Amino acid sequence: MERNELYPIFVKVHELNVLIVGGGNVGLEKLSFLLKSSPNANVEVISIDFLQELVDLAEKHPTVKLTQKAYDISDLEKRHMVIGCTDNLDVNLQINREAKAKYLLVNIADTPDQCDYYLGGIVTKGHVKIAISTNGKSPTTAKRIRQFLEDVIPEDVNEMVLNLNEFRKTIKGNFEEKVEKMNQVTRALVNKKK
Numbered sequence: 284m285e286r287n288e289l290y291p292i293f294v295k296v297h298e299l300n301v302l303i304v305g306g307g308n309v310g311l312e313k314l315s316f317l318l319k320s321s322p323n324a325n326v327e328v329i330s331i332d333f334l335q336e337l338v339d340l341a342e343k344h345p346t347v348k349l350t351q352k353a354y355d356i357s358d359l360e361k362r363h364m365v366i367g368c369t370d371n372l373d374v375n376l377q378i379n380r381e382a383k384a385k386y387l388l389v390n391i392a393d394t395p396d397q398c399d400y401y402l403g404g405i406v407t408k409g410h411v412k413i414a415i416s417t418n419g420k421s422p423t424t425a426k427r428i429r430q431f432l433e434d435v436i437p438e439d440v441n442e443m444v445l446n447l448n449e450f451r452k453t454i455k456g457n458f459e460e461k462v463e464k465m466n467q468v469t470r471a472l473v474n475k476k477k
């Protein structure tokens with residue numbers, strides 16, 4: 284069977300510069316998911332025209348900038364990541380090519396073979412964040428697993444994180460002793476009831 288070789292990372296998009304090219308339905312979907320998880324993401328959306336819904340969403344997020352123009356290579360200056368989602372295949376291919384030449388991470392929405400990275404389904408419970416990918420095989424499955432986990436993971440998992448964060452500051456000893464202590468107090472979570 285083909286392996287999933289993707290390596291997930293959690294990116295500080297509020298400290299990076301993200302470019303989205305294309306302000307239509309797909310641009311709106313990608314921007315919505317990005318802002319849902321990262322409301323202060325630094326994003327510029329460049330597009331010939333914009334869906335009104337996308338304009339309304341951008342107005343609620345001061346770190347989102349909209350620029351009305353056709354894409355050209357200069358738009359890739361000072362970016363860390365790029366998402367291309369125009370309705371012009373040639374432009375999307377051009378974005379992919381030009382971004383790759385600059386060693387930028389590029390995603391051409393809904394086009395797995397043109398992506399250096401995929402956007403995933405995301406579950407957020409306070410400080411706990413879980414990202415889901417099906418290796419690009421079934422976004423619908425990623426969405427359903429996201430909905431399932433949102434339902435079954437309790438909201439107060441965040442309390443555990445905060446409590447353990449406090450507790451860990453009180454433990455004395457070397458690194459091994461601390462790890463042992465943290466494992467001791469959380470053991471009940473994984474020991475199944477007999």
Ligand SMILES: C[C@@]1(CC(=O)O)C2=NC(=C\c3[nH]c(c(CCC(=O)O)c3CC(=O)O)Cc3[nH]c(c(CC(=O)O)c3CCC(=O)O)/C=C3\N/C(=C\2)[C@@H](CCC(=O)O)[C@]3(C)CC(=O)O)/[C@H]1CCC(=O)O
Nearest residue numbers: 316392393401402403404416417418419422423425426429
């Ligand atoms: C997770 C999520 C995040 C997000 O969008 O931010 C996401 N797609 C979502 C939903 C969704 N997208 C589509 C449908 C319609 C049903 C369907 O086709 O299944 C639905 C479901 C719905 O809307 O109900 C259309 C679609 N998408 C892709 C293709 C091409 C293909 O599959 O080959 C097609 C067909 C286009 C066509 O037919 O022309 C490809 C990609 N979509 C990905 C991410 C990446 C892989 C993620 C992974 O590894 O699993 C990848 C590879 C690239 C990328 O875009 O990053 C978000 C759910 C968020 C959530 O709800 O939590």
Ligand SMILES: NC(=O)c1ccc[n+]([C@@H]2O[C@H](COP(=O)([O-])OP(=O)(O)OC[C@H]3O[C@@H](n4cnc5c(N)ncnc54)[C@H](O)[C@@H]3O)[C@@H](O)[C@H]2O)c1
Nearest residue numbers: 305306307308309310330331332353354368369370371374
């Ligand atoms: N809508 C969907 O649910 C869906 C699903 C799967 C695939 N797709 C595909 O994804 C692509 C985008 O779909 P969409 O629904 O977002 O299209 P759309 O027409 O709603 O939006 C495309 C956007 O790209 C912009 N654009 C076009 N050329 C540009 C350029 N040179 N520079 C900058 N901006 C430019 C347009 O101004 C427009 O805002 C299409 O190829 C479509 O076939 C769409």
